[in-house]
Amino acid sequence: MLSAEDNEALVRTGPGTLMGGLFRRYWLPALHSWEIAERDGPPVRVKLLGEALVAFRDSDGRIGLISEFCAHRGVSLWFGRNEQCGLRCPYHGWKYDVTGQCVDLPSEGANGPMRKRIRLAAYPCIELGGVVWTYMGPPELKPEPPGIEWAHVPPGRRYVSKRLQECNYLQAMEGGIDSSHVSFLHSGALKRDPLFVGSKGNEYNLADPMPEFDVADFPGGLLIGARRNAEGGRYYWRITPWIMPAHTIIPPRAGHPLGAHVWVPIDDEHCWAWSINYHPRRALSAAELQAMKSGKGIHVNYVPGTFIPLQNKRNDYLVDRDKQKTGESYSGVEGIAMQDASLQESMGPIQDRTRENLCPTDRGIVMARRKLLDAARASLEGKPVPALRAEEQRVRSCALELPKDQHFSEHARHGLFAPPDTDPVSV
Numbered sequence: 008m009l010s011a012e013d014n015e016a017l018v019r020t021g022p023g024t025l026m027g028g029l030f031r032r033y034w035l036p037a038l039h040s041w042e043i044a045e046r047d048g049p050p051v052r053v054k055l056l057g058e059a060l061v062a063f064r065d066s067d068g069r070i071g072l073i074s075e076f077c078a079h080r081g082v083s084l085w086f087g088r089n090e091q092c093g094l095r096c097p098y099h100g101w102k103y104d105v106t107g108q109c110v111d112l113p114s115e116g117a118n119g120p121m122r123k124r125i126r127l128a129a130y131p132c133i134e135l136g137g138v139v140w141t142y143m144g145p146p147e148l149k150p151e152p153p154g155i156e157w158a159h160v161p162p163g164r165r166y167v168s169k170r171l172q173e174c175n176y177l178q179a180m181e182g183g184i185d186s187s188h189v190s191f192l193h194s195g196a197l198k199r200d201p202l203f204v205g206s207k208g209n210e211y212n213l214a215d216p217m218p219e220f221d222v223a224d225f226p227g228g229l230l231i232g233a234r235r236n237a238e239g240g241r242y243y244w245r246i247t248p249w250i251m252p253a254h255t256i257i258p259p260r261a262g263h264p265l266g267a268h269v270w271v272p273i274d275d276e277h278c279w280a281w282s283i284n285y286h287p288r289r290a291l292s293a294a295e296l297q298a299m300k301s302g303k304g305i306h307v308n309y310v311p312g313t314f315i316p317l318q319n320k321r322n323d324y325l326v327d328r329d330k331q332k333t334g335e336s337y338s339g340v341e342g343i344a345m346q347d348a349s350l351q352e353s354m355g356p357i358q359d360r361t362r363e364n365l366c367p368t369d370r371g372i373v374m375a376r377r378k379l380l381d382a383a384r385a386s387l388e389g390k391p392v393p394a395l396r397a398e399e400q401r402v403r404s405c406a407l408e409l410p411k412d413q414h415f416s417e418h419a420r421h422g423l424f425a426p427p428d429t430d431p432v433s434v
């Protein structure tokens with residue numbers, strides 16, 4: 008259970024909020040590179056941390072991420088003309104470059120004093136791993152580019168998707184930290200999904216629905232270990248890194264690619280669930296890519312032309328009560344991603360955590376909340392904040408069997424902090 012004050016502090020990320028201040032210290036995924044592939048192509052609306060923005064690629068290939076609304080009389084620059092190194096408002100022709108500077112104000116001529124004064128909010132962008140990342144914090148505190156592993160593997164080893172999730176980022180992210188739900192909610196999918204099947208770990212998952220959770224600190228955030236009984240008097244450990252403020256990496260199964268998420272607040276009642284599969288050592292196979300593109304594993308199918316999942320709250324996620332009854336699907340909702348999203352959205356746009364009753368398997372969640380609040384307060388006071396350095400973000404998930412007297416915090420380091428270009432440690 009959380010106090011109403013702490014819940015408010017954790018979930019609000021708009022300008023001037025405590026958690027908004029923390030999120031503004033990190034590079035965040037803003038949109039796919041392919042959404043603005045073309046120079047002088049159509050601009051794209053981007054809402055992040057409660058701020059309405061528009062992204063475009065200018066004639067020189069530079070990316071602009073600027074305030075959506077024209078400084079003149081507030082027209083959305085989504086309607087803008089992307090031409091000759093700037094975005095021109097189609098109402099009265101004011102034009103802005105990628106830094107947000109007004110570079111043309113036709114009603115006062117080329118050298119008018121007003122033009123120089125007009126500047127929209129603009130945030131720096133970089134492209135990494137097929138994603139445009141932005142930094143929305145104080146310019147003097149801008150960290151080095153992200154070091155997260157999936158963003159640095161060659162393009163053929165990675166598949167990135169995003170979907171709109173219609174709830175606050177925190178309840179979505181908490182699903183990524185809580186691996187105890189896998190034995191229940193995803194039990195059907197473990198047996199069937201092509202990106203999950205064929206792992207001994209699946210059997211351990213299904214056979215032991217009461218994992219012991221143990222959480223270890225690391226410089227980038229938390230390592231959340233879930234321990235289940237395995238054969239031969241050993242334990243099966245699944246270790247999920249949570250990298251501040253909003254990355255999770257899913258432990259692998261057999262030789263399948265790793266899964267990762269970034270939970271990025273759009274506003275307080277919506278978030279982007281970025282979903283990534285990657286293999287650190289090999290290219291994804293045609294069959295794997297096909298499965299990912301067709302919404303298997305952690306990906307979804309979409310309402311055409313949008314990032315809204317085809318199964319969504321307006322159609323009750325196409326729940327199938329017969330499948331729920333027979334156990335073919337534990338909740339009756341098809342697909343791992345929408346199994347999670349349907350239940351997280353069902354909590355309401357912002358979960359009321361003053362009414363929850365946490366149990367021992369929620370330890371990772373409790374510690375992540377604490378770390379977020381501590382870091383946000385530290386940031387506000389000008390003290391050091393974790394996970395700003397690329398090196399602190401270099402960790403991957405792993406799954407392994409260990410003798411009962413060996414703890415993951417010492418005996419899984421070879422899997423968690425493995426060099427690039429190596430196979431995941433997996434069961």
Ligand code: FES
Pocket residue numbers: 077078079080081082096097098099100101
């Ligand atoms: S509202 Fe944009 S130029 Fe007038």
Ligand SMILES: [Fe+2]
Pocket residue numbers: 182188189193343347
């Ligand atoms: Fe899940």
